[in-house]
Amino acid sequence: MVNPQGENVSLVVVGVGNVGSHVCRHLARMPEVNRLMLIDKDCYEEKNLRSQDILASDCGKPKAVVQARQVRRIRPDLEVEAVTVPVQEVPLGQLRSTVILACLDTKAARQDVNEAAWHLGIPWIDSGVAADGLLARVNVYVPSPDAPCLECAWDRRDYELIEQSYPCDPDASARTAHTNAPSSLGALAAAMQVIELQKLLAGSPDRLLAGCEVTIDASHHKQRVTAYRRNPQCRFDHAVWRLEQLDRPLSALTVGDLLDGAVAGRIPSNSASLSAAGRPFARRLTCPRCGAARDFLRLAGRFSRAMRRCRECRHDMVARGFDLMPRLEQASIGRALARRKLTSLGFRAGDVVTVEDDHTERHFLL
Amino acid sequence: MADLVLEGFLRKQFEEGMALARQSDLLELIPVSGDPARRYIARFRCKGLVRNPDGVAEHNDFHVGVHFLDDYLRRADPFQLLTWLLPPHAWHPNVNAPAICIGKVTPGTSLVDLLYRLFEVITYNKVTPREDDALNRVACQWARRNRDRFPIDRRPLKRRSLKLRVETASAET
Numbered sequence: 001m002v003n004p005q006g007e008n009v010s011l012v013v014v015g016v017g018n019v020g021s022h023v024c025r026h027l028a029r030m031p032e033v034n035r036l037m038l039i040d041k042d043c044y045e046e047k048n049l050r051s052q053d054i055l056a057s058d059c060g061k062p063k064a065v066v067q068a069r070q071v072r073r074i075r076p077d078l079e080v081e082a083v084t085v086p087v088q089e090v091p092l093g094q095l096r097s098t099v100i101l102a103c104l105d106t107k108a109a110r111q112d113v114n115e116a117a118w119h120l121g122i123p124w125i126d127s128g129v130a131a132d133g134l135l136a137r138v139n140v141y142v143p144s145p146d147a148p149c150l151e152c153a154w155d156r157r158d159y160e161l162i163e164q165s166y167p168c169d170p171d172a173s174a175r176t177a178h179t180n181a182p183s184s185l186g187a188l189a190a191a192m193q194v195i196e197l198q199k200l201l202a203g204s205p206d207r208l209l210a211g212c213e214v215t216i217d218a219s220h221h222k223q224r225v226t227a228y229r230r231n232p233q234c235r236f237d238h239a240v241w242r243l244e245q246l247d248r249p250l251s252a253l254t255v256g257d258l259l260d261g262a263v264a265g266r267i268p269s270n271s272a273s274l275s276a277a278g279r280p281f282a283r284r285l286t287c288p289r290c291g292a293a294r295d296f297l298r299l300a301g302r303f304s305r306a307m308r309r310c311r312e313c314r315h316d317m318v319a320r321g322f323d324l325m326p327r328l329e330q331a332s333i334g335r336a337l338a339r340r341k342l343t344s345l346g347f348r349a350g351d352v353v354t355v356e357d358d359h360t361e362r363h364f365l366l
Numbered sequence: 367m368a369d370l371v372l373e374g375f376l377r378k379q380f381e382e383g384m385a386l387a388r389q390s391d392l393l394e395l396i397p398v399s400g401d402p403a404r405r406y407i408a409r410f411r412c413k414g415l416v417r418n419p420d421g422v423a424e425h426n427d428f429h430v431g432v433h434f435l436d437d438y439l440r441r442a443d444p445f446q447l448l449t450w451l452l453p454p455h456a457w458h459p460n461v462n463a464p465a466i467c468i469g470k471v472t473p474g475t476s477l478v479d480l481l482y483r484l485f486e487v488i489t490y491n492k493v494t495p496r497e498d499d500a501l502n503r504v505a506c507q508w509a510r511r512n513r514d515r516f517p518i519d520r521r522p523l524k525r526r527s528l529k530l531r532v533e534t535a536s537a538e539t
Contacts, residue, residue, distance in 0.1 A: 111440065151440065159440070160472045166444040168460060168467035168499040235439040235474070237369050278437055280446070286464050291454050300446075320464040322405065322431035322449035 009201060010035035010097040014087045014113055016067045017042075018181050019127050020103030021053040022190035024067045028074035030194075032201060036071060037097065039083040039090060040064040051183050088112045089301075091350030092119065092277050093243070093365045099197055100124040103190070108163045114150040114236070118143040119277065119352070119363075121240040123200055123210075126150065127193040131181040134218035136189035140196050140209040143240050148211045148228035151236045159235075188216065241363040243352060250349055250366045256338030258355050258364070259330045272357045275327035276347070282319030289315040297337070300324055302346030342366065375439060376402035379477035386478050389524050393481065398431075406432045407451065408481055413519035414488040415457040422457050422508065424518065428488050430466060432480060442473040448480070459495060459506035460487050467501055482523060489519040 009032050013020055016038055027033055040063040044054050058066045064082035071080050083090060087109055095116050102113045102124060110126060117124035126139040141149060151158075192214065199207050213226045230238070246253065259272050282300045286293045287310040296307065300319050308317045328337070347353065351366045380402050387395040392412040397403035408430045416425040431449035438447070450456065450463040460467040468483040486492040493509055493516055500506035509516075 108441070156472070156474075159474060162441065162473065164442065164444070164470055166467055166470055167462075167465040167501055168469070233371065235371060237371075280435060288462055288464060291463070318445075318464065320431070320449045321433045321443075321446040322451065322464075324433060324435065324446055326436045 008035075008098075009033045010037070011197075012037045012039065012095055012097045012100045013103060014039045014100065014109070015103040015105070016040045016063045017048070017103065017105065018051045018183070018186035019129060019189045019193065020101075021063075021067060022183075022187040023101060023103055023127075023193055024071050025053060025074070026190065026194040028071040028078060030198070033078065035079040035081075035097075036068075037081045037083060037094075038064040038067050038071075039085075039087050040067075041084060041086045051181060051186060053183065053187075087116070091348050091366075092116055092352045093350035095122075096120055096243075097122060099200060101193060101197065102126045103193070104128075106163045107158065107161055110150055111162070114141070115278070117141065118149060118236070118238060119241045120243070125193050125196055125200070127189045129181040129185045129189050131185060134185060135215055136185055136192060136218065137213060137215040138189065138192045138196055138209070139213045140200065140211070142208075142210040143238075145238050145240060146230050147238075148230050149234065149236055149238060152231035152234045153228050154235075185218070188218065192216065241352070241354075243363050243365045246364050246366070250347065251341070251343060253342045253366070254338065255328060255333065255340050255342065255345070258342075258353060259328075259333070259338065270331050272330040272355060273327040275354045275356070277352045277354065280324040280326050281328060281345070282324055284319070284323040285317035286320050286323070287313060287315050287317045289313050292317075297340075297345065299346035302348075369436070372436065372439060373402060375474065376400070376404060376434060379403075379434070383477040383481065386481060386524065391525055392519075392521060392523055393485070395481075404434045406477070408432060408484060410485060410488055412485065412489050412521065412523075414490070415518060416453050417455045417457040417505075425453060425456075428452065428456065430484050432477065437473075439474045442471040442475065444468070444471045447471060448484070456488075457502075457505050457508075458487065458490070459493060459500040459502055459509050461505075462501035465501055467499075485523045490516040491519075 011027060011033055013023060013036065016024060024038065027036060043060055043062050044058045044066060046059050048054060049056060054066060062084045064084050068080040068082035071078060100113060100117050100122055102110055104110050113124055121143050123142045128137045129135065196209050211228050215224045255274060258274055276299055280300050281297060283297050284293055284295050285308060290310060290313040292310055292312040310317050347366055349366055352363050353366060354361060354363050380397065383395050383406065387393050392410060394409040396407040396409065398405040398407055410428040411426055413424050413426050414428055415422055429451040431451050433447060435446055444467065445465060448466050450461055450466040454463050456463065468487055495506050495510040497503050497506050
């Protein structure tokens with residue numbers, strides 16, 4: 001049972017487009033919901049008027065902000081937060097909630113939600129529509145090491161279909177095929193998704209869809225239920241993390257504090273290493289125009305524009321793939337690095353830092 | 367902690383990659399770090415092109431870095447996977463150090479596959495002169511005008527074994 005006391009239900013909705021805009025209306029009408037976080041990096045466009053639950057005046061505005069305002073109109077006392085960055089940019093700890101609802105149109109973003117939900121140990125409900133066959137679908141995932149995840153059902157073909165931007169065509173991932181589903185189909189998937197959410201919150205185990213998929217084939221009036229099993233060859237590690245809180249504020253924490261066990265309360269070991277929930281560290285920036293390089297240790301993707309600017313030619317510098325490190329190793333870091341503040345490496349509140357050695361692994365919420 | 371699926375993958379890449387390098391006169395594969403190796407320098411001694419002050423010239427030593435990150439079986443970011451290391455002024459529509467483009471890369475693509483695709487790019491065995499998806503547009507225009515020169519190197523990456531059996535003829539007496 002997800003929510004035994006029926007109190008303090010907080011939900012995260014990732015994507016508020018064709019399905020998500022309809023989901024928001026239903027969530028605003030659920031009295032048991034106390035807090036909502038709406039995540040979407042895009043703005044509404046005119047073509048969305050046909051497929052999403054919005055007004056003409058919403059075009060050009062950030063989707064998450066528009067939906068947050070609508071939800072507040074229905075329920076002014078509901079605490080709503082609008083987040084306008086891609087879900088993989090949101091620090092993992094900020095996604096902590098009772099259930100995550102994914103209303104997305106890319107495999108890549110679903111993969112991000114699956115990973116976050118598993119590490120946080122939070123159930124998530126996926127939804128999808130296929131306009132061609134008038135199909136609407138929901139999947140319910142309840143994380144545990146032995147439960148099926150999104151990727152358990154994936155084969156090589158699915159991995160080939162993951163949206164990707166590559167050097168010759170950096171915008172390729174932005175040009176994913178739009179679902180173009182009618183508003184009615186999005187509303188159908190949204191209703192199915194919220195019904196499963198309500199069952200999950202009510203904790204009726206016999207009716208729960210954990211590990212299953214329900215598809216409604218609206219063109220042939222058929223419904224199909226598929227149960228998945230944990231795939232032992234799944235490429236995702238299925239690790240559910242127990243997040244520990246630190247008694248020191250993030251602003252005071254150094255790399256050494258975590259690695260030598262001062263705060264982590266563990267025996268210092270030479271094989272200890274520190275990592276940031278899959279985000280690698282860059283140790284150098286290189287200018288693609290003039291070739292100048294600058295040593296600069298920081299989490300990849302957390303460089304400000306000023307940090308990236310080349311001192312020689314003012315072009316944007318990049319972190320070469322070869323200069324990335326998945327983790328900082330105790331054995332190879334110097335004293336200066338041990339004294340570095342985590343904030344100076346680009347860590348933010350809500351990030352999760354993992355300290356591990358050969359035998360143990362601990363996860364701290366910053 | 368150990369991710370057995372990834373570890374198995376990395377060991378297999380090491381074996382297959384080193385086997386290919388042994389069978390090639392044009393490739394040297396240098397594992398740089400990790401056990402099993404996660405970072406390699408692939409050194410191609412095939413013919414390709416560089417831009418010198420006096421123009422476009424042939425060159426026969428190219429270094430590309432290959433780096434398998436923790437989630438390579440699940441997501442592949444070609445920027446993070448491949449790094450053009452040397453020479454800095456390679457002349458190719460798909461190369462602009464540190465970036466090299468071999469097209470879309472499916473997560474879990476094998477090292478041998480990557481090495482073949484890199485080889486095809488460096489030697490101009492595969493070149494699509496389209497400015498809209500070129501990393502070096504000037505090289506792209508140049509390539510369109512000089513198509514008859516490609517490929518720059520026609521030798522195969524893997525040594526061809528002829529398996530000839532040589533027998534000494536013994537005269538019948």
